[in-house]
Amino acid sequence: MSRGDHVATPQLLxxxxxxxxxxxxxxxxxxxxxxxxxxxxxxxxxxxxxGVLEHQGFLCRDENKRFTLGHAALRLGQRAVxxxxxxxxxxxxxxxxxxxxxxxxxxxxxxxxxxxxxxxVRFESxxxxxxxxxxxxxxxxxxxxxxxxxxxxxxxxxxELICRGELAPVCRATITRPxxxxxxxxxxxxxxxxxxxxxxxxxVWGIALPxxxxxxxxxxxxxLAGPRNRLDPSQVRxxxxxxxxAAASVADRLGYNVPKLDLAPAARRPRATASx
Amino acid sequence: MSRGDHVATPQLLxxxxxxxxxxxxxxxxxxxxxxxxxxxxxxxxxxxxxGVLEHQGFLCRDENKRFTLGHAALRLGQRAVxxxxxxxxxxxxxxxxxxxxxxxxxxxxxxxxxxxxxxxVRFESxxxxxxxxxxxxxxxxxxxxxxxxxxxxxxxxxxELICRGELAPVCRATITRPxxxxxxxxxxxxxxxxxxxxxxxxxVWGIALPxxxxxxxxxxxxxLAGPRNRLDPSQVRxxxxxxxxAAASVADRLGYNVPKLDLAPAARRPRATASx
DNA sequence: GTACAGTGTCCCGCGATGCGCAACGTCCGC
DNA sequence: GCGGACGTTGCGCATCGCGGGACACTGTAC
Numbered sequence: 239m240s241r242g243d244h245v246a247t248p249q250l251l252x253x254x255x256x257x258x259x260x261x262x263x264x265x266x267x268x269x270x271x272x273x274x275x276x277x278x279x280x281x282x283x284x285x286x287x288x289g290v291l292e293h294q295g296f297l298c299r300d301e302n303k304r305f306t307l308g309h310a311a312l313r314l315g316q317r318a319v320x321x322x323x324x325x326x327x328x329x330x331x332x333x334x335x336x337x338x339x340x341x342x343x344x345x346x347x348x349x350x351x352x353x354x355x356x357x358x359v360r361f362e363s364x365x366x367x368x369x370x371x372x373x374x375x376x377x378x379x380x381x382x383x384x385x386x387x388x389x390x391x392x393x394x395x396x397x398e399l400i401c402r403g404e405l406a407p408v409c410r411a412t413i414t415r416p417x418x419x420x421x422x423x424x425x426x427x428x429x430x431x432x433x434x435x436x437x438x439x440x441x442v443w444g445i446a447l448p449x450x451x452x453x454x455x456x457x458x459x460x461x462l463a464g465p466r467n468r469l470d471p472s473q474v475r476x477x478x479x480x481x482x483x484a485a486a487s488v489a490d491r492l493g494y495n496v497p498k499l500d501l502a503p504a505a506r507r508p509r510a511t512a513s514x
Numbered sequence: 515m516s517r518g519d520h521v522a523t524p525q526l527l528x529x530x531x532x533x534x535x536x537x538x539x540x541x542x543x544x545x546x547x548x549x550x551x552x553x554x555x556x557x558x559x560x561x562x563x564x565g566v567l568e569h570q571g572f573l574c575r576d577e578n579k580r581f582t583l584g585h586a587a588l589r590l591g592q593r594a595v596x597x598x599x600x601x602x603x604x605x606x607x608x609x610x611x612x613x614x615x616x617x618x619x620x621x622x623x624x625x626x627x628x629x630x631x632x633x634x635v636r637f638e639s640x641x642x643x644x645x646x647x648x649x650x651x652x653x654x655x656x657x658x659x660x661x662x663x664x665x666x667x668x669x670x671x672x673x674e675l676i677c678r679g680e681l682a683p684v685c686r687a688t689i690t691r692p693x694x695x696x697x698x699x700x701x702x703x704x705x706x707x708x709x710x711x712x713x714x715x716x717x718v719w720g721i722a723l724p725x726x727x728x729x730x731x732x733x734x735x736x737x738l739a740g741p742r743n744r745l746d747p748s749q750v751r752x753x754x755x756x757x758x759x760a761a762a763s764v765a766d767r768l769g770y771n772v773p774k775l776d777l778a779p780a781a782r783r784p785r786a787t788a789s790x
Numbered sequence: 791g792t793a794c795a796g797t798g799t800c801c802c803g804c805g806a807t808g809c810g811c812a813a814c815g816t817c818c819g820c
Numbered sequence: 821g822c823g824g825a826c827g828t829t830g831c832g833c834a835t836c837g838c839g840g841g842a843c844a845c846t847g848t849a850c
Contacts, residue, residue, distance in 0.1 A: 247566050248808065250526050250837070255570050263596045271797060280839050285799070290523050294531050295769065303798070307594040309769030310531075315591010318583040320539045493571065493585030524837065526808070547826060556810050561828070579827075792850090799844075807836070815828075 253279060254287050258296060258311075267304045324449070324458050325358045327491055331484040332460065336361035339477055341464040342369060344446070346384040348457065349376055352396070355385045355459075369463055370408070370438045380419055381408040383434040383444035384459040390426035391448045391456035391497070397423060411436040430497035431478055432459075441466040445474060447481055449489045449496055457494065460485045475501055529555060530563050534572060534587075543580045600725070600734050601634045603767055607760040608736065612637035615753055617740040618645060620722070622660040624733065625652055628672070631661045631735075645739055646684070646714045656695055657684040659710040659720035660735040666702035667724045667732035667773070673699060687712040706773035707754055708735075717742040721750060723757055725765045725772055733770065736761045751777055 256277045260268055268276070274284035288305060291297040295310030328345045336343040345359040355378075357371045371377060371384070379389040379400050389400060397420075405414040411434075413419045426432045431447040438444075446461025462477055478501060485496045532553045536544055544552070550560035564581060567573040571586030604621045612619040621635040631654075633647040647653060647660070655665040655676050665673060673696075681690040687710075689695045702708045707723040714720075722737030738753055754777060761772045 247569055248526060250524060251530055251566050251570070254527055258590065262593050266597045282839055290527050293523055294527070298767065306597050307590075309598065309767065311590050311594035312598050313769060314534065314583075314587050315594055317538050317542075318587035318591055321542045321582050322585065322588050491574065491585065493589060558810055
């Protein structure tokens, strides 16, 4: 605190960014005075800064005096995406995870319609595993560890929508009863990770944890999958820890988060029932 | 000119944005000194500004001292996309176009793989038209006015790839000979717009022009389509002008461009041959 | 029509602010 | 262990930007 850990941001830049930050999806339009009030600045000052931001293309004036984000913001974002995609950041980490654990490692994202899940990256273990989650393939949100990790951290309306919809049995142990799924997701939310056994593929288990955005809503999941005979309860802990670490480093780079891990009653359960 | 139309941007902001602008897809990583040299700033000055940008999350330091774009840039871009999508901006204009011309108006974009075209927005005329370009449907790049308008303004390698590939006949007048397609695209490039007749649908003509990014590469096309008996050569001019105006206003908002229109020998040709 | 409130824009003198030289710390590689 | 290149810090001076104030403009009330 007393130390200069907070580098005093030059006020002009700080103000400029504060003004830029006003323009989010909930309030995409601002007039000079509105914006000035919102950040607590004298109108002429805000006016000047907004003018500069407009001049730089970060803002743009509508028909009548209202500012919105401009194309420079768009362009900057496009350039950022090129470097900062989940896929790109996660790839080396997943490769390492697959090598270290000798299981299949996966990165799964929501599809654009946000009603399903698509696998983006997959690294094989030394003994290749037949898995329905091949890169590019879409899967429903209620079956499988990665899918459940994602679903558990989606808005409650979405969860309800899925639970009320058809819970198609993908494999032997797919959860198909709405109440059980709801209960199960509560548990996933509580402890911050999901496990599955034969929910998507015969003889295959999976563990996964979600990456969530600033509002706590899931955007992706990282997970491991392996054949039945290799699910060693004593290893789940360390595998989860490794997953968590990898996920956290990716998430951090993107300004996202990973829910806190609760490993407490972990090692006992997985074999007990396919629903856990 | 002589007037103060160039509002003197405060140098701190100007410098900050100049530094941010360095980070594009070709050079995503910069050290302090590199960046300082690139924008012609004393190292300590650049150092301070970069530090602020990092502090604000717009930049991020890699393992060893190299800066890349940070998550704030990503976030800003996401917020900009919410307001500035082609689809959103073009919709009201296309609606007006459809009403004024009483033809079908279309917005078409490249698909994510950039190997095909997908229709995003479509407004009907008073007499609905059966068209293969329904919203969401993908079409090959060599058949139809919008498709050709896009293809003509793609990198030459892409054009060659398509020309060398299979030029499937979609409809009676689809161009299927590579040399004719190449020749045709040259013409489209030259005059800045494309026309088609029965290339995708029997009895249907279309005109379209592309929206291109800062490098001149196509990102979308806007077009009109109508049934044979309504293709009035004398109207093509005014329709193209209207299209151009609409496209230009959308493009401008996104920092994109629309190629200059050459209307000169327009009205004579369309009926003469399906290939023009 | 007049009065008025709210907003966008411009001006300008004072003073905080951030500039960049110079110097120091740190890390490599011959 | 020495030299060069780069990252980081301190500090005194001039500049840069601050914001009160004034003005123009628009829409609204009466």
